Amino acid sequence: MAETNSVKYNAPALDKGLDILEYLSKEGIPLTQAEIAQGIHRTPSEIYRMLVCLEARGYVVRGANAGKYRLSLKMYSLSHTHTPFDELKRVASYPMQLLSEKTRQSCHLSIMNNDQLLIISQMRSPDAVSLSIEEGTHFPLSMTTSGIIMLSTLSAKKRKEILSRDKYYKTWNKDQKEQLNSEIDRVTKLGYRAEASKLTSGVTDIAVSIGGNAELRAVLAVSVFTSSLKEELKVESILKSMEETKAEINKFIGG
Known part of the structure; x- marks a missing residue:
């Protein structure tokens, strides 16, 4: 998911977080940690802390039973604060x-x-x-x-x-x-x-x-x-x- 072009400054943690958000948006259905990891070509352990952070900040929501993640409405709300x-x-x-x-x-x-x-x-x-x-x-x-x-x-x-x-x-x-x-x-x-x-x-x-x-x-x-x-x-x-x-x-x- 991340761009392969070289950049002056790398931010691996930010890249992982953005990859997760973009992949969930693209798929449009709730996904498990393993499914997300596979989709963005990373291991589940690599994205665990990212998912915890995104959930704590309200960008993703995890289902109570299956534990699958989906996007919340926070991105929508932010994008419509100003046109x-x-x-x-x-x-x-x-x-x-x-x-x-x-x-x-x-x-x-x-x-x-x-x-x-x-x-x-x-x-x-x-x-x-x-x-x-x-x-x-x-x-x-x-x-x-x-x-x-x-x-x-x-x-x-x-x-x-x-x-x-x-x-x-x-x-x-x-x-x-x-x-x-x-x-x-x-x-x-x-x-x-x-x-x-x-x-x-x-x-x-x-x-x-x-x-x-x-x-x-x-x-x-x-x-x-x-x-x-x-x-x-x-x-x-x-x-x-x-x-x-x-x-x-x-x-x-x-x-």
């Missing part, structure tokens, strides 16, 4: 602030909620005049750069299912639908998108994905006055700064 998106907002705040200061532009973070894009965090530009996208606002996935980035992170099956419910997509003809799907494929290969906004004239949106696992997907975006791009800013320089911010946020969330 993953609460933690994402927290760790993304400082990197987003640095991005805003470096590019002199506002940036925002969004997730998918009820088949729409939901803005969960915004960092305003330090300049006197800038674009602002309020937290809590919903936008259609099919009509936004961030939405297309989000769709590009999904499986083809999941994407098709979501678009079948999109109020804009449902009214489009075959060519329009094919154009969107081709754009999603293009973005999947590039890893970013920079296009004029379909919802706000005179604005260009630049976006990259954050995270990547099934539980935590988000999009980091910068919205810029298109005229500014022509005069003093370059998409490439903004994108470079966004990629650095993306790497910093992913480092904190394990993306």
Whole structure:
């Protein structure tokens, strides 16, 4: 169960404890000490103290009769004390602030909620005049750069299912639908998108994905006055700064 890759610091006891928790979660049924030991390729005596500790801390529960171990609800309770998106907002705040200061532009973070894009965090530009996208606002996935980035992170099956419910997509003809799907494929290969906004004239949106696992997907975006791009800013320089911010946020969330 434990990773075989070499690490700078080893923690054998922690490895054994995590192996036990992961194996019990994977199997999904109560198991004896011997069965757990066999499953994680250790001896029963090796894991005895770990099981005693995990039981004392409330992470596993042992049946009164057969003495089999199962996971308690403690892991569930801990994982729901704060949602993953609460933690994402927290760790993304400082990197987003640095991005805003470096590019002199506002940036925002969004997730998918009820088949729409939901803005969960915004960092305003330090300049006197800038674009602002309020937290809590919903936008259609099919009509936004961030939405297309989000769709590009999904499986083809999941994407098709979501678009079948999109109020804009449902009214489009075959060519329009094919154009969107081709754009999603293009973005999947590039890893970013920079296009004029379909919802706000005179604005260009630049976006990259954050995270990547099934539980935590988000999009980091910068919205810029298109005229500014022509005069003093370059998409490439903004994108470079966004990629650095993306790497910093992913480092904190394990993306």
